[in-house]
Amino acid sequence: MGILLALGVGAVAGLLVPGESPKITFLAVGQGDCTVIQQGDVAILVDVGPKTREGFDSGSRIVLPRLRALGVSNVPLIFITHPDGDHIGGLGAVFRRFSTSQIAISSAFRDHAELKAWLSEAGVPRDQVIWLSGRSRARIGVLDWDIAAPPWMPGQNDNDGSLFIRVSRGASSAILTGDASIAVEETFGKKLGWQGQILKAGHHGSRTSTGIAWISQVNPEWCVISCGLENAYGHPHPSVLEDLTRSEVEILRTDLDGELSFSFADGGFNRTYASSRLGPGIPQAIRKTR
Numbered sequence: 001m002g003i004l005l006a007l008g009v010g011a012v013a014g015l016l017v018p019g020e021s022p023k024i025t026f027l028a029v030g031q032g033d034c035t036v037i038q039q040g041d042v043a044i045l046v047d048v049g050p051k052t053r054e055g056f057d058s059g060s061r062i063v064l065p066r067l068r069a070l071g072v073s074n075v076p077l078i079f080i081t082h083p084d085g086d087h088i089g090g091l092g093a094v095f096r097r098f099s100t101s102q103i104a105i106s107s108a109f110r111d112h113a114e115l116k117a118w119l120s121e122a123g124v125p126r127d128q129v130i131w132l133s134g135r136s137r138a139r140i141g142v143l144d145w146d147i148a149a150p151p152w153m154p155g156q157n158d159n160d161g162s163l164f165i166r167v168s169r170g171a172s173s174a175i176l177t178g179d180a181s182i183a184v185e186e187t188f189g190k191k192l193g194w195q196g197q198i199l200k201a202g203h204h205g206s207r208t209s210t211g212i213a214w215i216s217q218v219n220p221e222w223c224v225i226s227c228g229l230e231n232a233y234g235h236p237h238p239s240v241l242e243d244l245t246r247s248e249v250e251i252l253r254t255d256l257d258g259e260l261s262f263s264f265a266d267g268g269f270n271r272t273y274a275s276s277r278l279g280p281g282i283p284q285a286i287r288k289t290r
């Protein structure tokens with residue numbers, strides 16, 4: 001088991017203000033993912049939102065303005081679950097603003113051509129990339145991080161190499177799995193044995209993820225689905241919504257509910273409400289990114 005020594009965790013922990021309650025915020029970035037785990041003015045990101053072929057860059061248009069509004073002035077660490085444009089697209093804009101960030105990615109993608117192109121376009125120096133393999137754990141501030149990289153080979157769907165991430169404080173645990181499919185949930189995810197109050201739906205609520213066995217194992221109170229309003233993929237799929245409803249999980253969606261925020265507490269998460277449900281002056285047309 002690897003320990004995240006390479007992450008400079010001590011340095012990150014030193015930045016966190018004791019006593020400030022950490023929170024997790026799922027930004028409304030359209031059809032993609034960006035999750036902000038924040039304590040005080042320091043945040044760790046999991047994915048950085050989409051950049052589309054049409055040129056919509058959620059990094060500059062949504063992620064940076066929202067980080068500013070949330071009072072974030074330091075981003076020491078960014079996890080990229082997998083190198084697809086709806087997860088890594090915003091990296092250039094975010095990295096230009098936070099150029100000392102370390103970027104953590106599954107080592108399975110080390111030779112991934114598109115990943116190399118994204119990192120080079122974003123100007124990320126090689127020594128700021130942390131390649132994760134197997135299982136890594138770290139305590140950062142008051143939060144416990146558990147990160148697991150599934151086995152993945154070139155030629156497989158990128159989604160199935162997505163990092164599994166659990167971030168916890170006491171009884172509050174949130175679980176994120178990028179776009180990993182049901183097959184990975186039921187093999188790799190099962191072995192992890194994780195449970196959590198918050199489950200982020202895999203693959204934006206596609207029917208290829210968030211299978212019933214995974215829902216039963218994690219046993220969440222809330223499921224957060226990050227997807228674009230009226231997206232062309234039809235996410236989330238009705239069968240996923242049905243399975244969640246039948247399992248008595250409350251469904252929250254960034255396309256309908258906007259930004260979603262929870263504060264970590266020892267006894268379990270407290271749901272908090274963003275001041276602006278739909279983000280800061282982001283035109284409807286832009287939020288409808290596909």
Ligand SMILES: [Zn+2]
Nearest residue numbers: 032086179203
């Ligand atoms: Zn995706």
